[in-house]
Amino acid sequence: MDNRSQSLWCARQGWVVILSLGLTGVACSLLGWAQDVRQASPGRTASEDASTFVFKELAVTATKTPRDPLTTPGEGNVISRDDIERTQAHSLEDVLRYQPGIDVQNGPRRIGELPVIRGLTGPRVLTTVDGVRLNFQSAHRGRLFVEPDALKQIEVVRGPNSALWGSGALGGVVALTTKDPGDYLEPGASSGGAIRFGYQDVNNEYRWSPTLFGRSAFMEFLASFTGRRASDIRLGGDAGTLANSSEDIDSGLGKLIWHLSRFDDLTLSVQGFREDGRVPTNPGVTTTDPSAIVDRITRQFTYRVGYTRHNPDNPYVNLAAFFYYTPLDIEEKRLSDAQPAQTDYNTLGAELRNSSQFHLAPWHQHRVTYGLEWYRDAQDASQGTGTNTLFPNAEATNLALYLQDELTLWERIFLIPAFRWDRFENNPVGQKRVTDSKVSPKVGVVLKVTDFLYVETNYGEGFRAPNFGELFIAGTHFPGAVFVPNPDLKPEKSKNIDVGIRIRRDHLLFAQDRFLLRGAYFRNSLDDFIDFDVRFDPQTRQLVFRPVNIQDARIQGYEAEMQWDFYPGFEFLANYTETRGDDQTNHQPLATIPPRKGVVGLSYLYASWALTVGGRMQIVDDQNRVPQGTSRTGGYTVYDLYASWQPSLGLLKGLRVDFGIDNLTDKEYRRHLASLPEAGINPKASLSYTRSW
Numbered sequence: 001m002d003n004r005s006q007s008l009w010c011a012r013q014g015w016v017v018i019l020s021l022g023l024t025g026v027a028c029s030l031l032g033w034a035q036d037v038r039q040a041s042p043g044r045t046a047s048e049d050a051s052t053f054v055f056k057e058l059a060v061t062a063t064k065t066p067r068d069p070l071t072t073p074g075e076g077n078v079i080s081r082d083d084i085e086r087t088q089a090h091s092l093e094d095v096l097r098y099q100p101g102i103d104v105q106n107g108p109r110r111i112g113e114l115p116v117i118r119g120l121t122g123p124r125v126l127t128t129v130d131g132v133r134l135n136f137q138s139a140h141r142g143r144l145f146v147e148p149d150a151l152k153q154i155e156v157v158r159g160p161n162s163a164l165w166g167s168g169a170l171g172g173v174v175a176l177t178t179k180d181p182g183d184y185l186e187p188g189a190s191s192g193g194a195i196r197f198g199y200q201d202v203n204n205e206y207r208w209s210p211t212l213f214g215r216s217a218f219m220e221f222l223a224s225f226t227g228r229r230a231s232d233i234r235l236g237g238d239a240g241t242l243a244n245s246s247e248d249i250d251s252g253l254g255k256l257i258w259h260l261s262r263f264d265d266l267t268l269s270v271q272g273f274r275e276d277g278r279v280p281t282n283p284g285v286t287t288t289d290p291s292a293i294v295d296r297i298t299r300q301f302t303y304r305v306g307y308t309r310h311n312p313d314n315p316y317v318n319l320a321a322f323f324y325y326t327p328l329d330i331e332e333k334r335l336s337d338a339q340p341a342q343t344d345y346n347t348l349g350a351e352l353r354n355s356s357q358f359h360l361a362p363w364h365q366h367r368v369t370y371g372l373e374w375y376r377d378a379q380d381a382s383q384g385t386g387t388n389t390l391f392p393n394a395e396a397t398n399l400a401l402y403l404q405d406e407l408t409l410w411e412r413i414f415l416i417p418a419f420r421w422d423r424f425e426n427n428p429v430g431q432k433r434v435t436d437s438k439v440s441p442k443v444g445v446v447l448k449v450t451d452f453l454y455v456e457t458n459y460g461e462g463f464r465a466p467n468f469g470e471l472f473i474a475g476t477h478f479p480g481a482v483f484v485p486n487p488d489l490k491p492e493k494s495k496n497i498d499v500g501i502r503i504r505r506d507h508l509l510f511a512q513d514r515f516l517l518r519g520a521y522f523r524n525s526l527d528d529f530i531d532f533d534v535r536f537d538p539q540t541r542q543l544v545f546r547p548v549n550i551q552d553a554r555i556q557g558y559e560a561e562m563q564w565d566f567y568p569g570f571e572f573l574a575n576y577t578e579t580r581g582d583d584q585t586n587h588q589p590l591a592t593i594p595p596r597k598g599v600v601g602l603s604y605l606y607a608s609w610a611l612t613v614g615g616r617m618q619i620v621d622d623q624n625r626v627p628q629g630t631s632r633t634g635g636y637t638v639y640d641l642y643a644s645w646q647p648s649l650g651l652l653k654g655l656r657v658d659f660g661i662d663n664l665t666d667k668e669y670r671r672h673l674a675s676l677p678e679a680g681i682n683p684k685a686s687l688s689y690t691r692s693w
Contacts, residue, residue, distance in 0.1 A: 061128075061155040061175040063406060063416065064164055065355055065369055071414040073444020073458035074161070075101065075498055075520050075559060076172075079154040081183070086612075086644055088198060088658050088686050089148035090205065092174075098599050098616060100559045100575040101158045102172075105284075105671060108233055108679045109245050111275055111298065112142040112283030117158055118524065119555050119581050119593040120171025124464055124492070128165075129176040130269065132302055132324045135168070135377050136345045137467055138391055140282040141330060145273045145300040146176055147251035149196070149209050149226045153177040158559070159496045159522060160462025162440035163418040166373065166400050170462040170494050170526075178253055178271065181213040181220040185692050190215055192692030194654075200684035202662070203245070205230035207686070220257040225250070236680035237668025243286060244293060247277035267306040267322075274299050278335070285675045290336035300328040315357040323350045341383045343391050349375030367406040374399050379468050392472040392485075394428040396465070414446040424465045428472040434487050438463045446502075454502040456520075462494040470530050470547040481543040489530060490549050496524040512568055519560035526553045553590055555581040569605040571614075574598065580625065588627040594672050595623035595633065610648060615641045623672045636669035638662075654690040659683075 059069040062076055069078065077099050087094045093104035093113055105121060106112040114121050123137045129146055136143050157173040165173055184192060191214035198207035211224040228249040233242040255269040275298045280287050287293065306322035327346040333339070353371030360366075375398050381391035404418035419441040426434040444458035466489040473483045500520030508515040529551030537544050557579035564572045576598045581590030603614025616639075623633040642660040647653065666681040 059155060060177075061173055062157050062161065062164075063369070063404065064353065064371070065367065065406065067406070070454060070502055070504060071446050071448075073414070073416055073446055073456050073498075074157065074159055074460065075458075075500065075518075075522070076155060076157040077561075079156070081152040081179075084148055084151055084154070085656070085686075085688075086642055086658060086660075088200070088660055088684050090200060090684075092144050092146070092148060092154070094662075095148070095154060096156070096174075097618065098575075098601070099156055100561050100577045100597075100599075101579075102156055102174075103594050103597070103671070105674060106140070106142070107284075107671070107674070108235075108242065108676060109279060109283040110142075110144075111247065111277065111279060111296075112140055113144050114142065115144070115174050116592070116594060117156070117172035117174075118522070118557065119579050119590060121592065123168060123467055124170040125172055125174060126165055126168035127174045127176070129271070129302060130178055130304060130306075131175075131322060131351065132304055132326060133168075133347060133349060133375060134326070135347050135375075136300075136328050138330075138343060138345065138379075138469065140284060141298075141343075142283065145275070145298060145328070146271075147226050147249075147253075147273065149207075150178050150224060150251065150253045150271065151176055152179040152183050159458070159498060159524065160440075160460045160494045161442070162422075162438075162462040163420045163442035163460060164402055164404065166420060166422045166440070167398060167424060167438075167463060167465045167491075170464045170492055178255070178269070179222065179224070180255065181215055181222040181257065184211065184213045184222070184690055185215060185220075189692035192690065194688060194690040196686060196688035198684065198686035200682055202679045202682035202684075203230045203233045209688075211690075213692070218259050220255075220259075222253065222255040224254075225252045227251075234680050235668065235677045236663055236666055237677070239668050239677045239680070242676065243288075244278045244280060247275055249276075250274045263311040264309045265307070267304070267308075269302075269304045269306075271302040272300070281332075291334060293335040294332040294341070295335065297331045298328075299330075300326065302326045318355040318357075319352075320354075321350070321352040324348075339384050341381070343379070343381045345377070345379045347375055347377050349373070363410050365408040369402075369404045369406070371402050372400070373402070377468075392428055392431075392468055392474065394426060394468045394472055396424065396426045396468065398422060398424045398465070412448040414448075415443075416445070417441075417443040422463075422465075426466070426468070426471055428468070428487075431472055431485070432487050434466075434471060436465065436491060438465075438491055438493075444498075452503055452505045456498070456500050456502065458498045460496050462496070464492040466491065466530060466547075473547070480541075481545060482540075484544055484546040486547045489547060490528045492526065492528050492530055492549075494524055494526045496522060498522045508564070508566075510567055512565075514565040516563045517560075518562075519558070521556070521558055523556040524554070526551075526555065529553060550585065552584040553581060554584055555579060555590070555593065569607060571601075571603045571605075573601045583627070589625040591627050591630050591673065593623070593625065595635065596621040610646045612644045612646075613642070615639060620669075633670065633672040636667055638667050638669065639664040654692075656686075656688045656690075658686045660685075 059067055062072050079095055084095050089095050091110040096102050096104055101118055103116045104113050105116050106114050115125050117125050127134045155175040161169045194211040196209040207228045209226040213222045231246045233245045251273045253271050258266040278295050281292050304324040309319040325348050330343045332341040351373045355369045357367045377396045380393050400422045402420035407415040421439050423437040440461045442460035446454055446456040448454050471487050472485045474485050476482050498520050503517040505515045528549040530547055531550055532545045533548045535544050559577050561575035578596045579593050581593040598619040601616035605612045618638045620635050622635040640662045645657040662682040668677050670677045
C-alpha cells in the first residue's frame, strides 16, 4: 500500500470510528439509559475537576453575555486555561488545531499564522482579545501577535456573527481572554507569585515567564512577562530545517482592577508584544533571494480601560463599557540592500452595552442586550525615503448599533433574535472617500426536547467591508506587474444556516460517567467575494492586478464532536469536520476549503498521583476537490502525546510539570494550500510554580 492509499485508508477508518461512536451514543441516549442531566459544579470530584469537558465553561462571544453553550444557537467551542497549558502552546495553532471547523494556515512560522474557519480566513475571520478588535491585515504579515501564556480562555464562534460583531465576522470569531489576578489567587490570599520555565526541541526554544499578583479590599493587580528565544524550525521527516525562522519574542501583560464599590469595577490593562527575526517578506514560503528576505521587528501594544456595573438586585442594569488603543508597527530592512520599510497601523475604539432582564408573564423571560460600538483604523507606510503605495495611507471609521433579545419560553424554548447596523467610511490620503452601510440580522432557536436532548437552528448574516489594500492599493507588485486601485468595491456578504442536535447525559452507561454529543449541518452562501482580476495590458506590456467583486460561492458541510468521561479518570473525545465549497460563478471548487479532518483523543487522570496522561490523533484526508490548475494536497495522520503532574500537598501545592511530544512519528506533511511542510517531532516540557499567601 503506497503512502497516499495508506493515508486515505487511515482517514476513512477514523471517520468510521468517530461516526460509529457518535451514533452509538445517540442510540443509547434515545433509549433512555440515563437520568436527568446534571450541570457541572465546583463540588465535583478531583477527576471531574481535571476534565476539559466541552460544555463546562460558559460562552460569552456568541451573545456577548455569559451563557450555557448548550442553549446557545450556532456552533462554537470554549478552550479552557487547562487545555492551553497542557499543550504548552508555542502559538495559537497549538490549541486551535484540535477543534472542529477551524484550522491555522501560513505556518509553521509563528509570525505568519492566520486562523481558518469553515474555509474562510484572513480578514474574513474576526480576532479579538478582551473584546478589543485586532484588525491589522497587511499582505503576508500575519495577525496573531498574542502570547498564549497570557490567555485563560479562547472562544471560537463558527459561522457569520456580524449581528453582534460587525465587519470581519464573515466566517466566524476567535475571541481571546487574558488572565485576571483571581485566576492565580487562592481564597483568602492577598498576594503571590508564579514562575514558569519551558523548552521545546523542534526549534530549540527556551521560554520563561515570571508573574506577580495581589489584591486588597479595593484593588487587584497582575504583572506578567514572557520571553522566548528560538532557533530555526526543524521540519518533519527529511524536509530539513526551515531557514530564516528563528525569532526572539518578548511580551507582557499588566492588569489593575479597582473595585469602586460592591457593584462597580474599573479595569486598566496593557499588553505588549515584540518579535524580532529574519524572515522572507512572505513568511509562508522559503527563499534564498536576499531581495525577498528582511530583518523584521514587529511591535504591538494594547491599552484598554474598562468599566462594569452589576448589581444582582437590579436586573435592568448590567453595564459594560471599554475604550482601547492598539498601535502596531513593523520595521523591516531588506537583506540585499538594507532598504528600510515601515508600516504603522493603529486601532482606536470604544464599546458601550447594557443587558436588562425582565419578564411580563411567568412563562417567559427576556434578557435584552443593546449597545454602541465605534472604532477607527489608521495605516501609514513608507519604503526607503518615500511612501509605500502597496500599503496605502488611509483611515477607516466604523459606527454601529446593535440589539439582541435572549428569550426563554416555558424553560424549553430558547429564542435569540438580533440585528446590527454598521456605517463605515474609508478615507485615503489624496483619494476619494468611500462610505457605505450594512444591516446584519440573525435569529436562532434551541428546543429542549427532553432533559438531555436539544435541537437547534440558527440563521445569521455576515459582512466584510473592503480594506485599505483592496480599495486603494497601487504600485509595482513585481517587475512587469502592477496593482490598480478600485474604490468602487462592494462589501462581501454571507448568509448562513446551521441545523443541529445536542445531547448531554450523566450516567450514560456507568455510575459516574458523563457524555456529550453535538452535531450540525451548515450552509453558507457568500456574495461579492473580493479577488484580484489579473489581465495583460498590451500597451504597457504589464500584468495588471485589480481587486474586483467577482465571486459568489457556497460553502456547506458537517461538524460533529463527542466527549465521554466514561469511567473515573478516563476521558475520550472525538470530532469530525467535512467542508465543501463551490464557486457559483465558474462552477469550480473553492481553493481555500480544507480537507476532511478528524480528531481522536484519550486521557487518564490517576488521582492519587495527580497525574494526567493522554494523547491525540489528527486524521486529515486528501484534498482532491480543487480548481483546475491548483495542486492537490495529500492526507496525513499526526500523533501527539502529553502528561501533566499537579500535586496538591505541602510545599508541592502550586507545582505543575508538563511534558509532551508533538508529531510523535516525525511525519513530513503539508497543510492544504501551504507552501511549507509543518514542524517535525517536538519533545517539550515546562515547569511552573504558583504560590499565594
